[in-house]
């Protein structure tokens with residue numbers, strides 16, 4: 001008697017999808033794995049932050065997707081149109097139908113400047129910039145090179161967005177870059193955020209807030225942008241504040257893939273609703289259950305950072321659970337929301353944040369308690385060199401699915417917990 | 432945890448004054464909480480507040496401003512008019528819920 005091997009279909013061949021395909025072949029070699037993506041371009045997205053400052057070249061961040069995917073995977077090039085969850089099949093825009101037994105949605109998140117009135121105007125990629133796409137980052141490199149001083153405004157549209165520290169890093173790097181080019185004195189550097197501080201988590205917000213202060217960055221908080229007026233060169237908020245700019249660097253609203261919405265699997269930003277410990281699809285309201293669907297990486301609505309490190313740690317947990325499912329056992333591995341992010345702070349230094357669902361980023365050392373060598377939430381040269389070196393680790397170890405020696409679960413060893421933050425109640429009742 | 436006394440009831444609140452136990456909340460308390468931050472509740476205010484309460488009960492978390500807007504059909508500008516400056520935070524405060532997570 002022959003049995004057909006289980007069919008795993010992966011939507012998206014970025015960080016998470018590539019790792020899933022490669023790891024499944026290692027642990028479940030008889031499985032039939034198909035991966036769909038719209039193109040064959042794999043970018044190392046953290047490099048988008050460095051390109052505007054000439055710290056990474058375009059060639060360093062761009063590779064072919066196929067090169068990194070286990071050849072035992074069937075690769076289909078096409079645009080996903082929708083998931084027919086009840087029929088257990090996926091339909092592509094060209095009409096191709098792909099049946100599956102298990103589905104992994106790893107279609108990421110993308111910047112959507114079209115969602116903010118006025119953002120996509122004449123000045124798009126000229127006076128209104130972003131560094132969340134390859135093209136945007138390249139254009140910003142050129143626009144920065146032509147910048148002669150004035151108001152450089154770094155702006156966040158709305159949360160969540162991928163790599164939540166990236167706009168802060170951009171600000172720190174811009175400060176450094178402007179100094180090196182003799183432009184800092186002639187530039188007002190402004191950081192505009194919908195949050196009530198530099199960052200979401202209290203200890204990190206305090207430390208990063210200090211870093212902005214030290215660099216004389218003006219911070220405009222609680223700013224919910226309503227529109228961009230490119231004629232007047234101002235950002236307008238819902239509460240009628242205006243922030244003028246000469247050069248705007250915005251992080252547009254980030255949204256999951258539209259097919260997630262069309263398939264009835266998403267929340268209001270098209271993120272697949274999942275159980276935060278297993279990444280298994282968790283239907284909202286009265287939608288039907290589909291335990292055979294999982295979402296990994298930025299595509300899922302996990303309440304932690306949308307970051308490569310989260311994709312990595314959560315894929316490891318998922319693979320362990322998939323092996324159990326394959327053997328008809330219950331899933332016992334649980335993802336804790338672990339994220340591990342380097343924060344470039346300029347002047348050849350960086351900080352490191354390490355946190356999960358329960359514990360905010362704290363000060364201390366990582367990964368060896370009391371020793372490091374990496375210092376948490378404190379600037380060091382070693383952190384910076386590690387961040388730069390990560391590009392090689394990404395291409396050569398992470399994507400191929402080689403073990404990095406980091407446990408998916410966060411550890412409290414070497415960290416310095418703090419008491420609750422000081423009273424902030426006044427902030428809400430000010431008017 | 433600090434406590435506060437509103438309308439003769441002693442309630443547990445966090446450092447920012449948000450109720451710790453959503454079950455302590457009643458509509459009368461909502462009126463008082465709103466008054467504390469300078470808001471006079473009208474029917475227009477109640478629509479999003481009631482949505483926050485039912486959505487929190489169903490989903491286990493406070494909805495974001497975007498979610499309130501898409502689910503109730505009230506545009507963001509109007510929510511800013513009803514709960515000036517910080518609608519997401521203020522609505523959560525009045526509804527006796529934790530402030531929405533600024534998801535990292």
Ligand SMILES: Cc1cc2nc3c(=O)[nH]c(=O)nc-3n(C[C@H](O)[C@H](O)[C@H](O)COP(=O)(O)OP(=O)(O)OC[C@H]3O[C@@H](n4cnc5c(N)ncnc54)[C@H](O)[C@@H]3O)c2cc1C
Nearest residue numbers: 012014015016038045046080107108163297298307308309
């Ligand atoms: C500027 C910047 C800096 C960053 N810095 C860091 C950092 O320092 N550290 C860190 O950990 N993370 C960082 N990140 C985040 C990290 O790059 C992402 O979190 C990670 O790539 C997410 O992986 P993913 O597989 O979920 O999505 P992606 O890698 O984006 O892959 C999604 C894939 O799905 C495909 N796809 C989408 N929709 C469809 C469709 N309809 N049909 C077919 N294919 C589709 C896309 O083509 C793409 O290949 C940064 C990101 C940016 C933008």
